[in-house]
Amino acid sequence: MLFCFLESQLLLRSFILQGELPMKELAFSLNVIGAVLGSLAGCIYGIRIFLGKEKANLATWSIVLLLDSAGLYLTYVTGNDEPYIQIGWCFTAALIFVGAWVRKGDWVWTRTETAVLVLCIVSVVLWLTSEAVLVSLFGYLAAAYLSALPQAKDYLRHPEVARKSAWVWQISVVAILFPLAAKLVEEKYGIGDTLIYYAFIVLNMSLAVLCMRRTA
Numbered sequence: 001m002l003f004c005f006l007e008s009q010l011l012l013r014s015f016i017l018q019g020e021l022p023m024k025e026l027a028f029s030l031n032v033i034g035a036v037l038g039s040l041a042g043c044i045y046g047i048r049i050f051l052g053k054e055k056a057n058l059a060t061w062s063i064v065l066l067l068d069s070a071g072l073y074l075t076y077v078t079g080n081d082e083p084y085i086q087i088g089w090c091f092t093a094a095l096i097f098v099g100a101w102v103r104k105g106d107w108v109w110t111r112t113e114t115a116v117l118v119l120c121i122v123s124v125v126l127w128l129t130s131e132a133v134l135v136s137l138f139g140y141l142a143a144a145y146l147s148a149l150p151q152a153k154d155y156l157r158h159p160e161v162a163r164k165s166a167w168v169w170q171i172s173v174v175a176i177l178f179p180l181a182a183k184l185v186e187e188k189y190g191i192g193d194t195l196i197y198y199a200f201i202v203l204n205m206s207l208a209v210l211c212m213r214r215t216a
Contacts, residue, residue, distance in 0.1 A: 027182040034178030035084035041171040042092020046099040054164050056100035059109045060150040063117060065093040067140075067147050071196075074140050084179065112153055116146045133192050141199045148203060155210050166211035172204045 048054045068089040075083035123146070126139035155162035180197040188194070 023185060027186050030178045030182035030185065031084040034175045034182075035088035037178070038088040038172055038175035039091050041168050041175065042088070042095055045165075045168045046092070046095035049096060049099040050103055052103060055158075055161055056096055057150060057154055058097070058100050059113045060147070060154070061093060061097045061100060063113070063120060063147045063150070065090070065097050067120065067144055068093045071140060071144070074136060075196075077136070088175070110150075113150050116149050119143070119146050134195075137192065137195055141196065144200070145203060148207065152207065152210060155207070159213070162211040162213075166208055169204045169208035169211060173201055173208065176201050176204065 045054065049056050068086070072083060072086040072090050075086045120143040123139045123143035126135065126142075155165075176197050180194060180201070183189075183193050183197070
């Protein structure tokens with residue numbers, strides 16, 4: 001699937017070089033597609049949680065919601081004027097959190113969540129107080145990766161729950177590919193432009209693999 005996606009991007013690139021597709025319009029379309037796809041997956045996931053077909057850790061998703069909101073702010077600070085995928089992340093995180101709250105999901109707060117929250121705060125303070133864009137990005141990404149630890153722990157403890165959630169991480173990887181492609185189409189290859197997308201592809205792929213693992 002990834003090979004087909006890359007092949008399609010090469011085809012689109014050839015169209016652009018021939019003047020058949022405006023580069024900015026194509027980038028805008030790719031960003032919107034990624035945001036819509038990610039939001040749609042999040043909506044379905046949130047509905048399934050509300051219906052009791054899946055479970056969500058309220059503590060985990062409260063951290064994720066805070067970080068996604070911080071990430072949306074970070075995209076504006078770093079000069080990204082089309083943060084559609086980040087808006088999608090905030091929307092889906094809020095929807096999942098509300099669904100779990102209404103469903104009276106478990107509020108699981110252990111030493112892991114406490115440690116993650118403290119480290120996340122340190123990381124967020126790092127990127128908020130640093131004038132260097134890369135330091136800010138690494139601080140935010142460190143917090144994002146740390147926030148996934150409680151969810152990963154839940155998946156390890158409850159593989160039957162994890163398997164039901166594999167699809168949402170798989171779709172999220174595909175959704176992130178679209179804004180990444182938009183950056184590449186616009187020839188924005190710098191770390192400041194693409195790092196966040198590469199990092200979240202790796203993170204979400206790791207969670208998808210964790211969900212799909214076979215247990216003895």
